Amino acid sequence: MSGAFGADTYTLLRPSPSKRVTSLSEERDSLPPAFTSVRDLLNMATPAVSHLEQEKGSNGRGEDLPRTHKCGECDKEFRQLSDMKRHMRTHTGEKPFRCEDCSKRFSMLGNLKRHMRTHTGERPYKCDKCNKRCSDKGNLKKHVRVHTDDKQYKCKDCGRQFSYLCNLKKHMRTHTGEKPYRCDECSKLFSELSSLKQHMRTHTGEKPYRCEECGRQFNVSGSLKRHMRTHTRKKPYKCEECGRQFSLLENIKKHMRTHTGEKPYRCNECSKQFSLQSNLKRHIMTHTGEKPHKCEECGSQFRQLEKLKIHMRTHTGEKPYKCDKCSKQFSVLDSLKSHMRTHTGEKPYKCEECSRHFSLLSNLKVHMQTHMVRSHTDVRSAAGSSVGWVI
Template sequence: MATGAESKMQGDNGQDFLRTHSCSYCDKEFRCKSELNEHLRTHTGERPYQCGECGNRFGRLSHLKSHMKTHTGDKPYRCQECPRLFSELSNLKRHIRTHTGEKPHKCEHCHKGFSQSSDLKRHIRTHTGENPYRCEECSKQFTTLSSLKRHMRNHTGEKPYRCEECSMQFTTLSDLKRHMRTHTGEKPYRCEQCNKGLRDSAHLKTHMRTYTGETPYKCEECSKQFKTLSHLKRHMRTHTGEKPYRCEECSMQFTTLSDLKRHMRTHTGEKPYKCETCCKQFSVLSSLKRHLRTHTGEKPYRCEECSNHFTRLPQLRSHMRTHTGENVIWSLTNMATRAGSHLKQGEGEDGQDSPRTHKCSHCDKEFRFKSKLNRHLRTHTSERPYQCNECGKRGNPYKCEKCSKQFTTLSSLKDHMRTHTGEKPYRCEHCNKGISQSTNLRTHVRTHTGENPYRCEECDKQFANLSNLKRHLRTHTGEKPYRCDQCNKQFTTLSDVKKHVRTHTGEKPCEECSKLFTTLSNLKSHMRTHTGEKPYKCEECSKQFSALSTLNQHLRTHTGERPYKCETYYKQFRELGALKKHMRTHTREKPYRCEACSKQFSELENLKKHMRTHTGEKPYRCEHCNRSFRQSRSLRAHMQTHIGESLSLTL
């Protein structure tokens, strides 16, 4: 131990006391024994000083004295700048720096200034990586004691801060303060660029990055960068596969808490977001916001090229491709995996999609979620895991009350119900047409924008949706995955095999001429050729039509509208079929092939005419001499010979 001479070195020579008293726990050294004793209590937990009012104990006498002022209300120190009072002089000094801007404590590493020494100590740990405070439950370490205490509430479930308005409880005071702004509507943090108000400083910092383009958080796996740490953490789970949030009802797991909360509403049926205009309710806030634009007509997303406005960001992105010419190239071999990352491009908050990591062992189809794969596997195994408690019958859990058809998911049942109710809740902004499903609306909008984002790698043909591309690819691969059970004939699409099966069952025959039809709509249209019924009337010229589609096409002769545009020569057409026919003059595509001689044609009508050279059919008959012809133009030319005869007889 040091002698009295050694311990009192500060004298004539102006030297400080030597630090001769060392802590046996952490080797920290002190100038005098009293300081060491006070420090040792931080290790032993000893608190010898007790408050007579509330029984709280303290490790230092000075801390007890400061605490006593909370009972007496004594605040003798007053700020000269503002009327605020303080119980301690040190607190007043720290407060004054908020007025003067003084930051006397400098970091040796980056020279950043701080107003308090405690703030400097915490900051230095960001350089040293020191995390001295450790959680006994999960071994997680923290730079400050307050951070550890907040973390401990995750284990204990303690939420000491309660909202007086709605009784919601919070683990930290800052969380409560932020929550209170949802009641008061206060948004004290304002963006200097667009004057937008935000509820807390963290949201302001994130918002500002939309202008600066800053993405400070980088993924070590794929080098993708993000604006916020939370977005990076969520993204990391796409690499690790971690899904820490689990539903207690069905054991389904999710990567984010918000996804779990949204999922829970499928069990509870809760729809907390209500439209004030039409009282329609939604389970997700974003759905309500999109819906409100149908009332306000707001279109906040603007194209910089042509100034067109859109209600949703994905619609703008799709539209932009009509200017950039950008198209996604689809490969025959890896189409499924690459399609997964494109179908919902840019949907997430951080712009990320889940990779299709779950693969079907039967057909190699890939899925983003295990639950979707399990549902798909039942189409191969014919498994029916849902059993009725009343009769023991197994089937799909969701049943249509109208036609008894069953579905594996509630969303599928809801979509199906619209075929009975006729409800079409999704409306096209361009032509106001109602659509029953959101996916069909996206496909329909492309008929206006001309967007064909799905491209065949073999022949460069482009398509508006992925299913059409897949069907087209089978013309290259020769794949025919759908087989008729009656005659073993194979087909490239499911709809084709369904139509074919009706030729065996004799379903939907015409009672007048016994002609068979594969769909009820085709039969109804055909029946009008017998009845002469033309229920669709043009308001302009009173001309009547047997089909609504024919009336719509006719109306364009009055309006002059030509909505279908060729991107190559900018020629416009009244009908989509006419545009498709025209496009073949550019692509040289000849999709119609003669089975007899393999000759190919660009139009179906030309193939039909050609087939008559093989069958010998001559459907066009002259009324004067009963002579028959293969083509109508040949009949018209022949009729001129009779007209000439009539003239000579008259003369």
């Protein structure tokens, strides 16, 4: 092409490749606010070639197309006007694509399509090695490296290796303590963007992951996976010491401490140690006197949320635990367990003095007082006898 630029010689690409622009003002009116001058419009013009050839970045003769479309904000250049328009949304914040299920918005249609799979559960990409399915093509590519053992990125501090540079960068923050992602609502900091996104759902209340069995919803996909095991009864983690099985990895790790005796959580006040962090937190309240869980009915306060829930049943009359033998109901699980011994005849509590067994610990304690009374009586009798002997 030669000669001065003319509207009849060039076309501007639109979402539909067949539509030709007949008026520069018409095209300008449809552009984002950043591109309102004719000069800007002319700078973005590109020769009219087929849509398919432009997708490939070729002009049909095997030559790369020039990057004639320049972003006025950051000077990044593009071959196609449509690409530049998509890019402009990173500056304007425009998100025209909306999820009808959860109202989340996206700047690109492809991102919305990928997001929809979190609702539908669709995983169209399958690994040829282990048949694992992924919802995203990029995730499948990352997964495949598990089989190839291609880990070219190595941490200089601890020697750990990674398949992806981005994973190494994330890992390095465990050494540096860097937390570059900040929550605008509560100022909490995170080392990973994904962690911030998950945290934001605690503010928005968004729960995009739904159980197809019972309809319960979760804000994290991992929580949905763990929940699903309550339906499938699957317990993939087995203790090699005692054979006990667990549905969650963190639970078997905690259980293993019952075998090793490990107590990694230590109280700074009294140096008492605990195998579980939750137990340490409860213990610390015995020093601080803190009872954060308060009953709104009667004002009673509790250190543990579970204790408050049990207490609330005294107001509601709820008795969720039912005996399979006689249908008697109880508000506390321990009460049901104690009751079951009336059917099984089990008596796990033994008196060390006379070897008598009891089904309830409270009954053993009452019984132990009979030995204490006899002991005091024997002492007094012996004392009286001694006095009489002297006389």
